[in-house]
Amino acid sequence: MLKFINRETEIWQLKNQLDSPPNSVLFVYGPKSSGKSTLMMKISKMYPGDVVYYDFRARSPSELHRVLAVQRPGPGTRMRNFFRRKVQKNNIFDGIELHEKQLKMMARGKVDPFAPLINKIKKFHKPVLILDEIQNLSHSGLDNQELAQLMNFLITVTKRLHLAHVIIVTSDCLFIDEIAKLASMEEASEYLYVGDLPKSSVLEWLKEEGMPIHLAKKTYDVVGGRPYDLWIVIQHFRATNDVNVINTMTRRKSSRVKLVLKSAGASELRFIRKISKGPLTISDIQPKILKWAVENEIAFFDPVNGEVYALSKSMQEAIKKV
Numbered sequence: 001m002l003k004f005i006n007r008e009t010e011i012w013q014l015k016n017q018l019d020s021p022p023n024s025v026l027f028v029y030g031p032k033s034s035g036k037s038t039l040m041m042k043i044s045k046m047y048p049g050d051v052v053y054y055d056f057r058a059r060s061p062s063e064l065h066r067v068l069a070v071q072r073p074g075p076g077t078r079m080r081n082f083f084r085r086k087v088q089k090n091n092i093f094d095g096i097e098l099h100e101k102q103l104k105m106m107a108r109g110k111v112d113p114f115a116p117l118i119n120k121i122k123k124f125h126k127p128v129l130i131l132d133e134i135q136n137l138s139h140s141g142l143d144n145q146e147l148a149q150l151m152n153f154l155i156t157v158t159k160r161l162h163l164a165h166v167i168i169v170t171s172d173c174l175f176i177d178e179i180a181k182l183a184s185m186e187e188a189s190e191y192l193y194v195g196d197l198p199k200s201s202v203l204e205w206l207k208e209e210g211m212p213i214h215l216a217k218k219t220y221d222v223v224g225g226r227p228y229d230l231w232i233v234i235q236h237f238r239a240t241n242d243v244n245v246i247n248t249m250t251r252r253k254s255s256r257v258k259l260v261l262k263s264a265g266a267s268e269l270r271f272i273r274k275i276s277k278g279p280l281t282i283s284d285i286q287p288k289i290l291k292w293a294v295e296n297e298i299a300f301f302d303p304v305n306g307e308v309y310a311l312s313k314s315m316q317e318a319i320k321k322v
């Protein structure tokens with residue numbers, strides 16, 4: 001069982017939101033491996049109502065009507081799922097179940113791709129729909145018009161009918177920006193940032209793992225509070241009793257940036273130089289360069305405050321070495 005560290009503020013904010021009637025779509029965003037999905041699983045298990053958890057990394061439907069709906073399984077599987085949920089004391093579903101016949105009618109365009117879901121959602125108890133890794137929908141082939149239709153349905157479920165909470169999770173903030181524009185979501189959405197763990201939690205976590213304080217501080221100085229990076233360091237520390245892996249991590253990141261820069265131009269190099277010194281404002285960066293840096297996993301764009309950062313503290317360290 002993996003340890004779950006901190007996130008008190010984020011859990012408090014999420015609980016607050018889920019305690020009030022649904023009224024907007026919540027975007028949970030943050031850099032890659034910052035712990036968004038882990039936090040969502042944690043909240044799902046704590047939440048007293050029904051959670052429909054869409055993991056679009058595991059499943060990337062290419063047809064609009066299959067995004068929120070899944071085919072209702074046979075009675076045996078339904079019974080097994082029912083008992084599994086009872087034993088595990090959770091109410092997590094992986095889609096809204098519809099009969100095959102209904103899905104076929106939707107596929108033929110005879111029925112709206114979302115309308116039949118409204119009655120199903122009404123049958124859930126205090127439902128929350130979590131759409132994790134939503135950017136995969138555009139990679140799986142949905143076009144902008146279909147994405148706008150999906151977003152408009154999610155606005156209908158929250159802001160207009162107040163039937164279910166909707167949480168959209170992604171690290172691809174350029175994508176958030178796009179879909180928010182597609183469906184004019186300005187007045188219909190809220191944002192929650194999930195970033196690095198605070199220094200105190202990191203040091204406490206490393207101490208619990210038996211790491212001497214000087215090594216814990218050294219680790220924090222290089223990798224900061226990124227849960228995934230810390231997890232790697234802990235695995236190595238358990239085996240070797242040192243934290244030398246942090247050097248390997250930054251070296252690997254530096255060579256990746258160097259490689260990417262090889263096929264880039266002078267403006268990209270200028271951007272790398274600038275961002276190695278600290279955050280930049282979106283207005284100072286050409287859209288083309290921003291896209292390049294985000295797609296190559298060098299930088300992270302925060303759509304709420306319009307700032308651009310190195311993807312992680314270890315990436316910042318790596319860039320300094322380029």
Ligand SMILES: Nc1ncnc2c1ncn2[C@@H]1O[C@H](COP(=O)(O)OP(=O)(O)OP(=O)(O)O)[C@@H](O)[C@H]1O
Nearest residue numbers: 003004005031032033034035036037038171227228
């Ligand atoms: N609060 C936490 N305490 C301990 N470990 C954590 C915590 N949050 C995340 N982790 C660990 O960090 C790793 C990355 O977390 P997770 O997959 O949740 O990130 P993510 O933000 O969803 O990433 P992605 O953007 O790639 O989807 C996992 O291995 C997870 O176990």
Ligand SMILES: [Mg+2]
Nearest residue numbers: 036037038132
């Ligand atoms: Mg995730």
